[in-house]
Amino acid sequence: MALLVMLGSLCLWGSGGGVEVANAQPAPVPTDAGTPTLKPMQSGIAERPILRVTGVLVANTVKQGNVLNVYLNDSSTVGHPTAGATAEFAGRKATFFPKKDGSLLALVPVSVFQKPGAYTLSISGTQGDPLKPVPVSVINAAFKTQNVSVSKSTEGLQPFPGEMEAIQALKERVSPLKFWDEGFISPTPDCQNSPFGVLRLHNGVPTGDYHKGVDLRSPAGRPIRAINGGVVQIAQMFRLHGGTVGLDHGQGVGSIYIHMSRLNVTPGQRVKKGDVLGFVGATGFATGPHLHWGMYVSGLPVNPNQWLPKVPRCN
Ligand SMILES: [Zn+2]
Known part of the structure; x- marks a missing residue:
């Protein structure tokens, strides 16, 4: 073989x-x-x-x-x-x-x-x-560390009942149909100011966790586009993640977009690459307007930079 x-x-x-x-x-x-x-x-x-x-x-x-x-x-x-x-x-x-x-x-x-x-x-x-x-x-990917200054009210945000479970279900979903092709696109045309994998500190205190996606420095109100074809599994205003859309691209590949000000899709809807999912905001655990987007493969967050042409780093 x-x-x-x-x-x-x-x-x-x-x-x-x-x-x-x-x-x-x-x-x-x-x-x-x-x-x-x-x-x-x-x-x-x-x-x-x-x-x-x-x-x-x-x-x-x-x-x-x-x-x-x-x-x-x-x-x-x-x-x-x-x-x-x-x-x-x-x-x-x-x-x-x-x-x-x-x-x-x-x-x-x-x-x-x-x-x-x-x-x-x-x-x-x-x-x-x-x-x-x-x-x-x-x-070793030699992930760096990054401190994030957050207000007391932001730091104390708690998820809605069922919020974390919905994210987990998206992460683990492996559906048999494939809705994606291998030409992924960036959800917004902006530079990344926080990469995947950095070990996070909040107000100088290690969280023990890492950045599970990429932050794009996108202005409030900018349309957020589907990086590839998929089915909307999550479209909801959460408390911790803020306005959230999760796509099941099929065969174990998923993507998530959070902190949206407004959603433009509904659960169960089929979307094509480039369709507008919602708009950039600063809802949930965010210090200002930006788009956090992430990718999941068969249960784990993975580095989005592997999937699409280089997204420039912000200076
Ligand atoms: Zn982020």
């Missing part, structure tokens, strides 16, 4: 900070791994190298907070029932879904808190010969 492992990388909400996470690069190919070819991925999850190896063992690397893209591409597998095939990494499972070219893709999220080091990825549920575990190295 030919196993193709591609490293790509692709937020839980949080407040603002500046760390850049570059895409992971594949490690040197083991000498006993057959004849690999390295070529660029043709899609917009963009410019990430793809390592194609006929054989079993592939050494690869992924940064904390990024997504490992695992492809199965084998004539003995393609076209055969593969329902239930999963990739498991660090105790978390990701389902394989078919792509148009007949290969199978599983998006495996790696936690910001995953300790750097050597791990294995295992694949189960495929037909034919069992696949050997694949070695994967997690490398």
